[in-house]
Amino acid sequence: MSEPSLAALKARDPEALAALVDDNMPRLLNGALGAGLSRADAEDAVAETFAAFFGQLERFEGRSSLRTYLFGILYHKAHHIRAKAAREQGHDDIEAVFEARFKEDGTWGRPPKGPEGEALDAEARRLIADCSEKLPEAQKSAFFLKESERLETEEVCNILGVSGTNLRVMLHRARLRLRECLERAWEAGS
Numbered sequence: 001m002s003e004p005s006l007a008a009l010k011a012r013d014p015e016a017l018a019a020l021v022d023d024n025m026p027r028l029l030n031g032a033l034g035a036g037l038s039r040a041d042a043e044d045a046v047a048e049t050f051a052a053f054f055g056q057l058e059r060f061e062g063r064s065s066l067r068t069y070l071f072g073i074l075y076h077k078a079h080h081i082r083a084k085a086a087r088e089q090g091h092d093d094i095e096a097v098f099e100a101r102f103k104e105d106g107t108w109g110r111p112p113k114g115p116e117g118e119a120l121d122a123e124a125r126r127l128i129a130d131c132s133e134k135l136p137e138a139q140k141s142a143f144f145l146k147e148s149e150r151l152e153t154e155e156v157c158n159i160l161g162v163s164g165t166n167l168r169v170m171l172h173r174a175r176l177r178l179r180e181c182l183e184r185a186w187e188a189g190s
Contacts, residue, residue: 006062021050024067027149028074034144035078036133041085045077052077068155075141075159082137123189131181138162139174146171 004016028049032042052073053060060069103109132140138160145156146167157167 004066006060010057017054020066024070027067028070031071031074031144031149032078034148035075035082035141037078037081041081045074045081048077049074064158065155068151068158071145071151071155071159079137127182127185128178131178131185134181135174135177139170139177142167142170143174143178
């Protein structure tokens with residue numbers, strides 16, 4: 001679907017606003033998850049992104065695409081959420097951990113994994129997630145936007161506020177670090 005017109009958005013046309021949200025919500029949610037936020041934090045970041053966009057809609061000049069502009073807001077929100085979480089990081093509440101594992105009737109809410117294939121898949125996902133978390137924030141964001149979201153180079157540069165040359169360097173370094181980290185992890189497990 002094509003982007004709603006800027007005039008329709010600024011006129012607060014309900015159909016244009018709904019189309020904007022419907023078209024961009026899944027990508028923004030994936031972007032927030034790719035930025036390392038939990039599902040709940042990702043949903044909050046997306047909601048805050050739309051709230052911020054609608055709050056400053058009159059100032060949006062259309063010099064970038066709506067999607068690029070929304071991703072720029074989202075990554076600022078994600079950064080603030082991660083910073084707040086880092087300040088507030090505490091210990092796991094044992095009651096909350098227990099509640100998350102079992103249903104009220106005492107049966108498993110999340111049963112342990114069984115088959116070997118599932119274990120290998122989970123291990124691979126964990127290794128990739130662990131290696132991704134070790135990337136510097138800028139490299140992780142650049143890699144996710146370019147490789148997972150498949151955004152154009154210009155869009156990624158606009159979102160992150162970097163030059164094309166700088167983006168290429170960031171992506172190269174991110175790929176190298178991911179490869180090296182995965183190789184070390186697999187060698188250690190062999």
